[in-house]
Every structure is written in structure tokens, then in C-alpha cells.
Amino acid sequence: MSQPFRLNKEGLINRKKKISFTFNGKKLFGYEGDTIASALIANGIHLVGRSFKYHRPRGFFGAGVEEPNAKLQVEFNGHSEPNVNATEMELVEGLSATSQNCWPSVNFDIGAINNFLKMFFPAGFYYKTFMWPKSFWYKIYEPFIRKAAGLGVASIEKDKERYEHKFEYCDLLVTGSGPSGLASAYAAAKNGAKVILAEDKPRFGGTLLTDDVSIDNLSGKDWAEKIITELKSMPNVTVKNRSQVFGYYDHNMLVMFERVSDHLEKKSKFTPRQRLWYIRAKETILSTGSIERPIVFGNNDTPGIFLSAAAKEYMKVYGVLVGKKPLIFTNNDSAYETALEFKKNNVEPIILDTRKEHSSELIDEAKSKGIDIRFSHGVIVANGYKKVKSAKIGKLNKDKNSFEKIETVDCDCICVSGFWTPSVHLASQSGNKLKYEEKIDAFIPDKKKQHETSVGAANGLFTLEESLKHGFENGSNLSAKITETKTEISIPNVNEKKYGAHDKFWCMPLPKNENPKRFVDFQNDVSVSDIEIALREGYRSIEHVKRYTTLGMATDQGRTSNLNGLQLVSNIENKIVPEVGHTTFRPPFTPITIGTIVGREVGMEYMPTRKTPMHEWHEKNNAVFVDAGAWKRPRYYKQGSETLFEASKREAKNVRENVGICDVTTLGKIDIKGPDAAEFLNRVYTNAWMKLPVGKARYGLMLREDGIVMDDGTTTRISENHYHMTTTTAQAANVLSHLEYYLQIVWPELNVNVVSTTEQWAGAAIAGPKSRDMLSKLYPELDVSNDALPFMGYKEAEFFGVPSRIFRISFSGELAYEINVKSDHGMFMWEKMMEVGKEFGNQPYGTEALSTLRIEMGHVAGPELDGRTIPSDVSLNGLVSKKKDFIGKNSLGREAFNVESRQKIVGLIPIDRKSSIPEGSHIVQDQNAKLPNPKLGHVSSSCWSVENNNPFSLAIMKDGKNMIGKKFFAVSPLKNKSIEVEVISSHYVDPEGKRVRS
């Protein structure tokens, strides 16, 4: 097993550790420190995928985050992940990578026929073709596009990995560890600032790892290592590799994606796979560097064509040659460094330079080394289908729009450089508007919008000397403002090669009668002709051109294509680039896994679970739970093979006939104290509260200012200035905020305090005709007669030695009591009640039976108080005081609330006395009427009346009070049911309310 393209010595990989992996089933090996890309190239493999639209063969183009092509389906550590960037993913033992978007194989792909049918796939193809007829969309077009367009395959397995979120605060966040980033972090750290330095790659140093420079007589790589070592040793500095800051949000919050263990062969059970960092930074240094731009030419997507800096990185970092017969195609000096690196490794490159013959430090060095340099030359078209075999090159005329000479040269790779584009994504995300810098033909950050400062190449400073100085100065000044300490640092001596000026040349012309595809955006298969078509068809705004052609809309966010696209538009339109403008950058900068976004908030950890003190008892006694907000409430207690319907009927019936107990701990409880508490309640509730005596409870109704019912519940006067309010389970938090709003903002003069006591009390309701008998056994010392403890009465007494509160209130409509004890005594109370209640036929009942009991009594709850009903709609107008003012009172006079045909609560029973009416059914006059069938109301709550042994529902119905006795249909298209119903009173059982007072 030899690696034909691996150099003998070069590189930062660990040659002592071989790593085996497979690619499309083929067994291969690489070394520790390789990426999938570098290992494949070392093995001479370039064809890795097929393109999105035309299924053209594609290879590697970059060596990192800029890669547009090499997205693989990768299986490792037991999971399969699509769209993995092969140039970023580190090799791990046993990894298996496969090509995407090809069938049956990457070498023979049926979809490639699109390439020969490309006249059918121009820009806007989807918009134009799949418009008509409309009915074709769902059945034919959409499935076809989905099948053809899918890149990778998302796993449908449960993700077993662990993901974490982390919240961090710092003085200075530095995004990128190239020269300017290292300098900034170092200067800030020396000033005592709390610094986080984030590097996307596994290795720190950025371009210092690949550029032939020296700093203070150290090589770039050694200097970077020295600085990083020192930073790591400082307690005020956090240094993170494999960490991509991908989003810049409001108020200087940045989000970072850390690949914690994807590169590890083994890890402990609790090591997360990836971690999401929310970092609130006082200042941010954006040292994100720059990305090389290609020059556009014919068939420039053929495998074997690389960015020239990527080719250099493969040699210097991975010890890998991207080819042995390289053609270097450039408009600037930086590609000469790549050529010199080839030469150093005994490979003979040919340089094609679009500029006229001239001289610079690098050109002179290349010349002196005997490298073949051809000025005013460029690549016209690459030859070879699955790999570059040769190139047709041309000598450009003076205007660079036609050729003086055309010839074909053999080559096995083409390294292209069209100068550099600062990575301004994060700056743009921060709200910075960006400005066009003529000198480098690219956008750089403009005026700050947040606390962000772009340094070095990210700010268009391309020499090492400028970059370092910029980094040191900004790192020092920004941190000194925070720490008020300034440590002088001498800026190191730099040795680097001086670059000449670049050529403003971005796209090769084509000779007459030749028409190969010239790609601008590789990942989305957008070519020069697509952009031409968009402009010809009248698209002018760059945002529209982007959407019509999909230029820059792939996951690489147009890192290598945006500026070439802009240059092209500006050339055709005869505008300058800043007039064309740029499209908006949005997070995330690179794709991140859904798992990281979710973090630990999955399954049970998705939200907190609130359990009552009696939860364990319910569990042991076969309770089936239902979620009530975050609470778990027993829905019913299953006996044997009972269904929900059977069990809830049994439980409800037992309450009507004997006695039942229900865990009501989840009800919201608010303690209200203060000399003005009565006045406050009088304003909050619609009914009168000034005269409620100590030791009495009252049912209260509260409205929003718009007159809509907000909540209901009982409030008890515990002592002179102390009230105990209950709210519904669902509205507890809202009611507390509501009360706090009025006390803090509207009526601060009221001397009242409110605090939630929901968690402090455990509650149990005892309901049924035998509840008083049971109560007297629970409180043998206490007089619980109707006279001593009447309806709405309140007493405090010891419950088997434990302090307790007894409220005579009822939700079920039966004679009932509610006992509260401190939460810690909840289980004790419950078990005692079960024991004592035995002789009375006591059974626990859940929320389903509770609903049945309240529905057949016509008591309203959440489904009726749905944010659309006023008191009279739900027959609660008796609770609305005419004498006093209260929250929402003025709204009740509104015309629409007072029309004769206003909606009102009614009861419904099915004519056949058998068919249950689905909740949510619409009430209509004629079940066969043409749609839209006028809706007269809706069914809000349904139950099986245990009292009358037939279905019963509550409904909110237009002109409800005049509908009693009439017949309608309750229609539920969802359940495919239509039931004939009769309208009756909403109080189906005990309409006079005798039982609660008995």
C-alpha cells in the first residue's frame, strides 16, 4: 500500500500513526492529522462527487472551509452524516466515506445525462418549467426535484451522541488564530483581559503554517507555536481549536460550534460530540482572514483543479502533492509561492500569469529557480472528464478579450489564483454595512455597528507586517479600555516577500465557436451563461440575480463565487462593483449539526417536569399521566384492562355516588398580603371583594383590559390582611405577572405584596355525597357540619398532627372540600386519605373524570375561557359588578359584546343519545350545505355524562340563548363525523347547585 502522491518528509501529520478508512468501499489509509481530502489526494483519488444540477464529476477545490465540491456521506463512530466537508473532517480509524448525488456510482452516474441536456437546465429552469399546470406540482414535479436534488441522506436513526451548550462571557473574543488573531489575543492577554481565542482548524496559526515568512527569526509556524503555548499557560485565556464562530447576533453575542470529539477514536461516555458556545463578548476581534478567489475559465470544475493556496497547504501541512505536472494560473504573486513549493519538492510547474511581463521579488525568485513562466497567458479550457489531462492555454491580446496564440499543454492539475477575498461574513452579520475597497477589489468592513473590529486580512491587510501590527494594536487598545492596564509590547521584526500588484482579471474569454461551461458557483452549478441569462431576462438587483440563478445560495455561502459573480454582473452591466452591491451574509457561516443546536434539550430534558408530592403514589397505582404545562397529572387510574373511557366513567360515577379524591396540587396559588389587599382584589376581580369576612372563600373572575375573561378561581381570606388566591393550572404564571404589573406600574400606591406559593402547598380535593363523612373521620376533633363549615367556608386544623387548611369549595359540583398541607406532608396526607376513605368507597380520580364532572355541571374551564369569551358568553355575568370599577370593565360596554345574537354557552346532546360529539366540531344548520357552510358555533368540551348515561357537550354558539330546544348538526371533518344534536341548557346536572350546599 503506497501513497503515490505523499511526499517523503514535508507536512505536520503524524507519520507514525496510520489510520485506515474506506472510500466508496475501497480500503485506504492515511495518517493521523490528515483530513479525508488530504488522505484521498495522497492516494491519487480526485473524483469524489457529482455536481448538484448537471451531475458533473467533481473533485477537491480547496483545503478547508472554502470547499464547494467535496461533500461526502460519512459514517464514523456509529453514525452516518451527510454533506460532510472532506477538506475539514479529520480522519478517524474506521471511518467510511461515500460520494453523494450519484447513482449507481460516482464513476458512472445516470444523472450525468443532465450535463448533455444542459440546454434544458439554464438559470431559472425550475421557475419556468414547473409553473404549469398547477396540479402537476405535488404529484410529478416536486417528487422529481426532490429525488434529483437530494445531496446526502439524513439518518433516520435516533442520535445517540451527546451535545452540549455552554454560556461564556469574556472581554475579548478573537475569531481566528492567524497572525493578526494571535497578535490581538496576545496583546489583550498581556493587558489582563479575559480572552477567548477560537480557531476553526485543528492547528493554530492560519497562514503562518504555510507561508514562507519569519518573525523574530522564527519560522511562522514556530512563532505561532510559541505564542499559543504562552497563551495556553495564562489563566485569563481560553484557547480553542476545532471551534468555528459561525454567528454574530445582537448585543455582541456570538455563537461558536466546537467539534469536541469527532476526531477521537475513543472517548468517555460523557464526552460530548459537539458543543455550542454562546459567548457574550465585550469586544470582538474578527481575524477571520481571507479566502482565495478563482479565475473563471472553461470546464474549471474538472477534478484536479485547485485553488493555488490549497495546493500549497496540501504540500506544507499534509505532505501531499495535488499533482505532478502542475499548471499554475494566476493574476497575482501569491501563486508563485505555490510554484516555488512545487519546485522545492522536485516538481516542475508552468506558471501562466495574466499580467504582462514584469518583475517582483517573487517573480524574480521563480525565474532564478528556472521555473517556466508565461506572461499574458491563461487557461482557456481544461481537458479531461474525470480528471484534468491537459489544458488549452492562450496568449491574451492587449485588451485581454481575445487570443494571439492558442496551444495545448499536458498537465495533471491546475492551481488557480484570482487574488484574495477578505472573510467579512461575521462583520456583515454584526450589522456592518461593508464597503468596497478598490485596491483589493473586494469588500471590507465599514463603520462598526456593534463592538467588532476586523483585523489583518479580514480587513484587507494582506502583508504579514501590516497584519501583525494591526492585530497587536487593536488587541492592546480594545482590551486596555476594559482592563485599564496597558502593557507595552514591541512589534516583532518580520521577514516576508514583497508582492507586486495583482491584475484586475477574473474571467477568461472564450475563442469563437467554443462554448464549454465556465462555472462561477460550483456547489450550485451556476455558470457564466446562467448569470448572462438572468441579466438578459431583466434581473438587475443582485439579490434577484442571486435568487434566480441560485448563485452563492449553497452551503458554502458563495465563499469562492460571490465576488466573481459580482465582477461578471458589473462587467456586463457596465457598472462598478459597489454600484451592484453585495448580498447579505447570514448565519451560520458553516453548516452545523441539528444535534448541536438542540444540545441536551431532548426527551426528558426538553423542558422541566413538575411532579406533585404525591406523584410516586400515582405511579404505583397505575396512573396514566397527562401533561398540564410542565406538570404531570394523573389522567386516570387504570384498573385491569380498562380503557380511558371506562376508567374515567368509573371514577366520575364514584364521585357522584360515594367519594373520590383528586390531586389538585397543580392549581396556581398566590399569597396576597397587605392592608390594601381587599381593595386590590376588588379591582382585579369583576365581583365585589370588600366585604368578604375572614375565614371565607369566594369565587372570582378576572378579565383582561379588553373585557375577555382571563382566569377564574377561588380566593380565601386567611386573616385580616392575608388572602390565598387560586388560579387555573395553565394561567398561574400569567396571573402572577398580571398582578405584579398592576401593583408595580398602575397602582403602586396600593400596599400589597404577591408571591407564588404553588410549590409550597400540596392539595387534595375530596368530592362526593360521602365527603363530609370522610372529612369528619379525617378531623375527628373538628365540627365539620354544614353550619360550622358551610359552602365557601374555610378552617385551619391539624391533620393527624400536621397543620392544614380546609376549604369548602367544589369544582365537581358535588359536596366537596379541598385540603392543603405543606408540600412535604403531601404524601402523608394522601395516604392517610386513602386509608381513612376506604369505608366510604373512596377512589382516586384523574383529570378525565374531573372534566366529566365539571362539564355535565356546566362549569366552564380552559376550553370555554379561550381568550375569546366575555363573562356573559359563559353565563358568568352574575359575577360582574355593576357598582364598582375593575380591570376590563369599560370594555364590556362595547357594542359587539352586547348585541342580541352574541355567542353564548349552551349544552348539546346527540339525538340518538349514543354518539359522542368530537371536541372542536362545528355546529351547522345543514350538514349537506355547500362549502363554506356557515358556522353557528363550536363544541368546546365533551364528556359522557355519568349522571344521565349519555354523551353531553358544552358549546359556544351564536345567539345561544335563543337556540335552546333547536336541532343542529355537529360536524367534524377531521374525524369524518356529523352528529345530529339538540341544544339544551349548559347546566345538565343539578342546575340549582343544591349539592355543593348540601
Place this chain on the structure above:
Amino acid sequence: MLYIKCPYCGLRAQKEFSYGGDATVKRPNINEEVSSEDWDNFVYMRKSPRGKHIELWQHIAGCRQWIKVQRDTATHEIFQTAKVTEEIR
């Protein structure tokens, strides 16, 4: 995510707060006559400015105080925060 300075607790993340609308709206006095127009204005009519806006937030996962925040609705810049008893100038 916004970073809001609670006048009682200091700088806290937005997720600790809940939004409460325009802070300049004044409820008509209780027990006093109010015209339908004034009442409707209080209940329903709100300006939706692009730019500076004084609004209420409640520090629900903190001190539970309602506070005033002056925020730019377009850029989310927060200029000032204050207790509800204080004025924002």
C-alpha cells in the same frame, strides 16, 4: 439574544425577561369616567415606531420587577433601562 440591564440585577440575557409592550401608555384612573375613545386608545392603539421605543419588560426569571427599556426597534440597540418609577429621558 438581547442583553438587558435590569436596574435591580444588572446585565442579564433576554431569555430571563418577558416583553410587556409600550411603557408610555397610561391606564385611565380606576373609578373615574373615561370616554370610549380614550379607553379604546388605551386598550388597542399603539404606535409601532421604527427607532427609539420605550417599553416594558419583566424580569420574570430574576427579581420579577417590571422595568423600562429604551430600545431601537430596528437595530435592537438599548440606550437606557430604568425602574418603572423612574423617567427615561
